[in-house]
Amino acid sequence: MTIEHTFQVRPVAVGDPEVQPLLDGLAFEYETRYGANNELTRFPDSDFAPPDGAFLILVENGETIAGGAFRRYDEVTAELKRIWTHPGHRRRGLGELVVRELENEAVRRGYRRVYLTTGPRQPEAVALYIRAGYRPLFDVTAYPGAMGPHPFEKELSVPE
Template structure:
């Protein structure tokens, strides 16, 4: 597990595992959100924790003064693509750009591990997530003018810059 301070703030990145006790409050709140919006949190149990572990995956927490405020993960989708999962900001810390910071770190780490594309889906009842991904340069793989409820999970992609040696 590693921790990297974020420039000019009390924020740090902790590269860890899904089973880290620090992750539990965020994942519990995410499960509650899924239950509230969709009636099920089954997606949180769909993949084994090892899929979010290096070298093919990653799980990180954004900490503020040592406490989790946001987090996210990726897993290998195919040899060139990672799939983002579990992007979440604690409800007491929203509207601060924290999810965008998590995205940036995950994208950077995926690119450094040789991935060239990010794929993700978000639920049709999560307009905040849809807005985040569009603002972060993700291309919708669906008709954005359609009723999201008629689509189901909303897929997005983004091509990553290859890091220079």
């Protein structure tokens, strides 16, 4: 898929006003799919700040259209969180771009592996991570509603 590069990739702090559309969009998605939940408050904002974490957004014409973050999972592993694309901008390959940019930043921070989970009611996220080369750590043939979070992992290509 070809992506038009009419946007900017920006590193931001969680408290940056440009992040709010992403967090509001995620809150709506999670509540619509799972009901009341604490997914966006499970980790302190400091987890997504340098040196161990990062938060990136894609901005087009002054609008936050996609983004995501990572935090330290262990000494060599970054955990991807908060991956989101505005509903009006989906099917443009932006999710894959966000994941790739986060992976590149994780490598720059010294991580060699990525771990993530997505929920059983997010089949488009499962498809995204499989397309991006992530290995499912769950039975992909099982009925999604019969299990909890869907974990994935990927080894990162670290330059020599």
